[in-house]
């Protein structure tokens with residue numbers, strides 16, 4: 001996930017081919033919307049207004065419609081995020097096993113300081129999320145696509161070092 | 165426990181037999197273990213006969229509602245005039261629940277095989293497996309398994325696709341899930357029409373949970389009578405079920421037991437009981453959406469659809485959340501209300517306003533600024549949130565609040581009387 005200047009079309013070459021494969025599956029073009037947004041986010045790191053307009057164009061939708069969908073789902077980034085995007089579950093089952101401490105340690109040690117903010121070096125964005133579906137392995141943490149189980153306050157320094 | 169873990173002698177290992185065995189993830193490994201035989205046999209059997217076997221087994225939906233699976237399949241039109249669909253619900257986002265993830269991680273072929281059998285039974289040409297966006301590892305494993313099975317041609321003319329969610333608990337609700345696949349916001353639809361009449365793309369659709377479908381090949385291989393015989397307490401509850409246990413126990417994890425198994429044995433024997441020096445205070449037995457049980461209720465509860473209702477809660481998804489005596493119940497109930505406030509799709513006024521309001525009031529009580537009337541207000545709001553909305557997310561928010569106030573009132577009163585120091589609720 002790299003944050004690049006977002007001026008060039010994203011649906012070209014292999015990305016366009018991947019989208020076309022999805023378009024072949026369903027009776028409506030609109031059904032390719034979530035997959036299209038995932039493809040774009042994988043390429044650009046986030047979904048800009050320009051990407052939304054491009055997705056709308058490709059799928060025969062309006063930009064406003066696409067924006068309405070993007071804002072419904074929490075995993076699409078409407079702003080650039082740090083190189084390492086970290087999601088920490090703090091819902092009740094993880095909460096009672098110390099998740100708030102893990103969140104605090106991650107915010108401090110990555111330098112991101114506030115949940116949702118990006119660290120000054122641009123490397124880290126840490127957010128608090130609801131249940132990640134791994135409650136027996138508290139606290140689960142997602143670093144980009146890496147799903148890490150059983151993170152404790154003590155394990156945070158090694159985790160941060162691994163990605164630094 | 166995480167896998168591999170040695171099954172406890174009291175577990176009945178069917179779905180979890182190959183958990184922890186990476187070879188079972190591969191197509192070859194699955195076939196070596198008898199995999200895809202059930203599908204091959206099903207494809208050579210009339211669809212109605214497959215539905216009949218599943219009906220006879222007594223299998224009920226493992227996604228939360230416990231609806232009889234064979235009966236659901238039988239609602240699909242028999243005469244095929246339009247495309248039919250199978251949707252697989254792999255959105256697993258209910259706090260306390262993490263079993264479907266384990267099925268996809270270890271036995272993806274069990275899910276694929278069960279889904280393809282369902283497709284044959286209801287005459288669907290397409291299966292769409294909707295996996296929550298955060299499940300990166302289960303996705304990768306299932307994707308690989310699908311590619312291998314596809315290459316081997318086991319699905320015949322049935323097409324199986326994976327579809328990735330993007331972060332929204334509400335997309336686990338069946339009609340919201342269909343809207344999401346269609347490229348819409350994940351708003352639940354007003355029912356009727358039910359999915360068997362107008363589901364995905366307006367076509368007849370059957371939707372099942374991952375665990376429900378993973379049980380189907382076993383039923384076809386070993387017979388409906390065998391499955392029906394797996395029942396410890398009530399004949400309406402048959403088969404084995406994976407229970408995800410989390411929170412304050414020594415060995416949290418997934419455990420597979422026959423329905424009717426005592427919750428007490430699950431928590432004390434299989435999970436090793438409370439942490440050293442602690443005692444059990446409360447338990448939510450079916451994912452965060454069901455009423456909280458006290459210790460006494462927990463210790464008397466039998467884990468099947470009827471047993472948990474008799475104890476004052478519901479079996480739900482089988483996500484068991486355990487709280488010990490160190491827990492501030494008011495704080496945890498606030499966290500749960502906050503979860504629902506965050507996840508409400510905001511279509512219904514009672515839900516949108518109710519989840520936000522109850523969260524605010526609970527925060528106020530925790531901050532030491534509650535008023536005596538607040539508990540009545542919470543109960544009032546909860547009543548307004550129950551049975552009045554398009555889906556039951558709203559009811560789910562009310563369940564822990566109402567049961568929490570009823571059963572742990574002393575803890576609320578302590579905050580209201582200033583007898584307990586306020587806690588920050590950032």
Ligand SMILES: Cc1cc2nc3c(=O)[nH]c(=O)nc-3n(C[C@H](O)[C@H](O)[C@H](O)COP(=O)(O)O)c2cc1C
Nearest residue numbers: 225226227228253255256257336337338372373376
């Ligand atoms: C708010 C809400 C969230 C739900 N989340 C899930 C879920 O994550 N997974 C699931 O299988 N069912 C979930 N359900 C239940 C589904 O609507 C549906 O009943 C289920 O997928 C049917 O499959 P089954 O009959 O095999 O259980 C949810 C229901 C509601 C109201």
Ligand code: SF4
Nearest residue numbers: 509511512515553555
């Ligand atoms: S009850 Fe809540 S989540 Fe369900 S449809 Fe209404 S607003 Fe949406």
Ligand code: FES
Nearest residue numbers: 089094132134135
């Ligand atoms: S509550 Fe944290 S993963 Fe479910």
